[in-house]
Amino acid sequence: MVTRNLAKRAGTVRDRLASYEVVLLISGIWFLVQGLRYLFPPLFDTFQTTYGVSNTETGLLFTALLIGYSIVQFPAGTLADRVSEAKMIAGGAAGFAVAALIAASAPTFPTLAGSAVLIGLTTGIHKTVAIPYLSRTYAERKGFAIGVMDTIGQFGGAAAPLFIAVILVSALPWNVAFLTGAAVSAAFAGLFYVRVVRREAPVGIVDDDGDDDVQGVEDDDVQGVEDDEGVDVEDDEDVSYREIFFNTKFLLFVLIVMAYTFAWNGFTSFLPLFLIDAKPLADETASLVYSLLFVASLTQTATGWISDRLSQVNIMLSLLSVIVVGLTLILFVDGVWALGGITLLIGIGFHGFRPVRDAHLMELIPESIRGGTFGIVRTLMTAVGAIGPAAVGYISDVSGYIAAFSFLSAVLAGSVVLIIVMRSA
Numbered sequence: 001m002v003t004r005n006l007a008k009r010a011g012t013v014r015d016r017l018a019s020y021e022v023v024l025l026i027s028g029i030w031f032l033v034q035g036l037r038y039l040f041p042p043l044f045d046t047f048q049t050t051y052g053v054s055n056t057e058t059g060l061l062f063t064a065l066l067i068g069y070s071i072v073q074f075p076a077g078t079l080a081d082r083v084s085e086a087k088m089i090a091g092g093a094a095g096f097a098v099a100a101l102i103a104a105s106a107p108t109f110p111t112l113a114g115s116a117v118l119i120g121l122t123t124g125i126h127k128t129v130a131i132p133y134l135s136r137t138y139a140e141r142k143g144f145a146i147g148v149m150d151t152i153g154q155f156g157g158a159a160a161p162l163f164i165a166v167i168l169v170s171a172l173p174w175n176v177a178f179l180t181g182a183a184v185s186a187a188f189a190g191l192f193y194v195r196v197v198r199r200e201a202p203v204g205i206v207d208d209d210g211d212d213d214v215q216g217v218e219d220d221d222v223q224g225v226e227d228d229e230g231v232d233v234e235d236d237e238d239v240s241y242r243e244i245f246f247n248t249k250f251l252l253f254v255l256i257v258m259a260y261t262f263a264w265n266g267f268t269s270f271l272p273l274f275l276i277d278a279k280p281l282a283d284e285t286a287s288l289v290y291s292l293l294f295v296a297s298l299t300q301t302a303t304g305w306i307s308d309r310l311s312q313v314n315i316m317l318s319l320l321s322v323i324v325v326g327l328t329l330i331l332f333v334d335g336v337w338a339l340g341g342i343t344l345l346i347g348i349g350f351h352g353f354r355p356v357r358d359a360h361l362m363e364l365i366p367e368s369i370r371g372g373t374f375g376i377v378r379t380l381m382t383a384v385g386a387i388g389p390a391a392v393g394y395i396s397d398v399s400g401y402i403a404a405f406s407f408l409s410a411v412l413a414g415s416v417v418l419i420i421v422m423r424s425a
Contacts, residue, residue: 020148021196022137022196023138023145023148025191025195026126026133026149027149027151027152027153028152028188029092029093029188030150030153030156031155031159032096032156032181032185033126034153034155034156034160034294035157035181036096036100036156036181036185037065037069037120037160038156038157038268039160039163039164039177039178039181040062040065040269041062041161041271041272042161042164042287042290043174043177044058044270044272044273045272045273045283046174053109054397055270055396055397056393058393059269059270059390059391059392059393059394060389060390060393061113061116062390063388063389064113064116064117065116065117065119065120066382066385066386066388067383068121069121069123069124069386070120070383070385071121071124072120072121073375073378073379073382074375074376074378075375076088076092076124076125077132077373077375077378078372080128080132080375084197085130085132086192087197088129089125089126089129089130089196090189090196090197091125091189092123092124092126092129093126093185093189095121095122095125096122096123096185097182097186097189098118098122098182099115099118100115100178100179100181100185101179101182102114102115102118103115103119103178104175104177104182105175127378128375128378131146131361131362135359135362143304143305143306143355143359144304144305146304146355146358147300147303147304148300148301148304150351150358151298151300151301151351153297154297154300154351155294155295157268157294158291158292158293158294158297159291159294160294161272161287161288161290161294162291163180164177164287165283165284165287165288168283168287244365244366244373245376247364249364249422250364252419253360253364253422254377254380255418256316256415256419256422257357257361257377258381258385259384259411259414259415259418260320260350260353260381260412260415261381261385262384262391263323263408263411263415264350264385265389266388266389266408267327267346267350267388267392267405268293269389269393270389270392271290271343272290273396274396274405277401278401279334289339289340290343292340292344293350294347294351296345296347296348296351296352297347297351299351299352300351300354300355301355303315303319303352303353303355304359306356307355307356312356312359313360313419314423315352315356316353316356317416317419317420317423319353320412320419321416322348322349323412324416325345326349327346327409327412328406328409330342330405331402331405331406361374361377362374388408391404392404392407392408
C-alpha cells in the first residue's frame with residue numbers, strides 16, 4: 001500500500017511538471033530574448049570608447065533594436081492566427097541566435113547597429129505569439145502562466161549586466177557575451193522544436209486531484225468573456241479590428257501601455273550611464289545596481305496570480321503609482337544602498353505591471369482576432385517605446401539626467417490619470 005501510494009505521488013509530480021513543460025520552455029526562450037536585448041545598455045560605455053560615439057548615438061542604437069522589435073509584432077500576430085505558433089517560436093529563437101553571431105563579429109558601429117535591428121526583428125516574434133499561446137493552453141490560469149514566463153524571462157535582463165560585469169572584470173572581449181548568447185539560443189531553439197513543435201499536443205495544468213485537464217480552448221467552444229471592469233468582449237467570428245479599436249476603454253488602455261513601454265525602455269537603456277555619470281558609481285557597481293532592476297521580476301508571478309483573483313485595473317493603478325514615486329526618489333538620493341533599494345522599488349512596479357497588463361489584454365481581445373489584435377497593440381506600444389532611449393539620450397545630452405528622468409516620471413504620472421479615467425469610464 002505504501003509503495004503504491006508513493007508511486008502514485010511520484011506519477012502525480014511527473015504529470016504536474018510535464019503539464020508546465022510548455023510554459024517553462026517558452027519562459028527559457030524569453031529569458032534569452034531579454035538577455036540579448038539587455039546586453040546592449042551595460043555596454044554603452046564600452047561602445048562609446050570602442051567606436052567613438054555619443055549618448056545620442058548609443059541611444060539610437062537601442063532605438064534601432066526596438067524599432068526592429070516593433071515592426072514585426074503585427075505580422076507575427078496575424079501569422080500566428082493562421083499557422084503553428086510553436087513553429088514560429090522555435091524559428092524566432094533560431095533567428096536571434098544567428099543575429100547574435102553577427103553582433104559578436106561587428107567591425108564597425110553601423111554593422112553593430114544593423115545586428116541590433118536584426119536582433120530586434122527576430123526576438124520580436126516571441127512574446128506576441130507566446131502570450132496568446134499560453135493564454136489558450138493555460139486558460140484558467142493565464143495570469144499565473146504569463147507571470148511565470150515574465151519572471152523567468154526578466155532574469156535574462158538581470159543576468160545580462162552581471163555577465164557584462166564579469167566580462168569587464170575578467171578583461172575578456174565584449175564579443176564573448178554575444179557569442180555565448182548565440183550558442184545558448186541555438187540550443188533552446190532545438191530543444192523547443194523537439195519537445196513541443198514535433199508533438200504539437202495541447203498541454204494543460206494538472207488539477208489538485210492529479211487529473212490532467214487540458215486547458216486549451218477549441219474554436220467551436222469560444223464564448224463571450226466579460227473582463228473584471230465589465231467590458232463586454234463577446235467572441236464572435238464577425239468581430240472586426242475596427243470594432244475592438246473603437247472601444248473606449250480598450251483605446252485608453254492602449255495609450256497606457258504605450259506610455260509604460262516608452263518609460264521602461266527609456267529608463268532601462270540609460271540607468272547604467274545615469275548611475276556612472278550622475279551619482280557616480282564605478283562601472284561594475286553600476287552593473288550590479290542595474291541588475292536589481294531585473295531581480296525585482298520575482299514579483300511578476302505574484303502579481304499575475306493576484307490578477308486572476310482581484311481587479312486587474314486596481315492592481316495596475318497601484319503599480320504605476322509605485323514607479324512614479326521611485327523615479328522621483330532616485331533623482332535625489334546617493335549611495336549604493338539607497339540607489340539599490342530605489343532601483344528595486346522601481347523594478348517591482350515595472351515588472352509587476354507586465355503580467356497584469358497582458359492578462360488584461362487577453363480579457364479584452366476576442367479569441368477570433370486575438371493574435372492580430374495583440375500584434376497591433378504590441379506594434380503600437382513597442383514603436384512608441386522605441387523612441388524612449390533616443391529621447392532620454394537627447395534630453396540627457398541637452399539638459400542632463402535629472403531632466404530626462406523627470407520627463408519619464410511625468411509620462412507615467414499621465415498614465416496614472418488615464419487608468420483612473422478608464423476605471424470610471
